[in-house]
Amino acid sequence: MDTPVILKTYYKGKVKEYFAMPEGELHTDLGVIKLEELRTKSFGDRITSHLGIEFVIQKPRAPDLFAHAKRSGAPMMPKDIGVIISNTGLCSSDYVLDAGTGSGILAIYLGGIAKKVISYEIRDEFIGIAQQNMDLAGLSNVELRHGDIVAEIQKLDERFDVITLDTGDAPAVIPHIPRVIYSGGFLAVYSPFFEQTKEIRDALGKTDFTEVRTIETLEREISFTERGTRPATARVGHTGFITIARY
């Protein structure tokens, strides 16, 4: 194979995993792995480090990108991405507009499902990082564009089934969305603070959007130990609110 891979082993009761390309050497605390050997192997095969530790070779999926991709800033958490995907009913025929790209984590999940994703990022230096992440994800249907979504949305002549906004200036983008969203399409806006969320709701209130809902998703992992079973004491706290609206 000549694609990125996940190399995974269970060592002393813990999962150790690495994201690697099939070139050069990977130096780990469990030994050196000659990555060229991957070229003769398939997913599910094993590769052995010079210390004799076996790693299973797995195909990377979106959660692996969330864990290992390069980051330019805070990516959206999978729990929030799940809410966007389920509430918009994202599907394989959808054209999606996304902003801002950031590390591209949301765009990777969207691109894995939708027909086409166009994602805008205002900071030029972040586009390169996000593009590397798209290449690692093997996605050619995600087009990254450099620009300020507030200005760019006013010039767009494409239309979209789903629009996702993860920028502080989302309220300034909302008035322009009706021109570029299909009737029946969904908008999903992520906002970390109550104050921003209220501004988003106010902006939506001045448009023809219907079925507007704002939700917060709490994720609680369950811990299984010798002593007993209970919600894990360390947990993901508040991340953000998601406002979903239908046009």
Ligand SMILES: C[S@@+](CC[C@H](N)C(=O)[O-])C[C@H]1O[C@@H](n2cnc3c(N)ncnc32)[C@H](O)[C@@H]1O
């Ligand atoms: C929180 S990050 C987005 C994270 C992204 N959703 C992910 O999952 O990796 C917000 C991004 O929006 C970009 N941004 C802020 N204002 C913008 C604008 N007006 N147009 C385009 N991008 C913008 C920022 O530079 C930043 O990279």
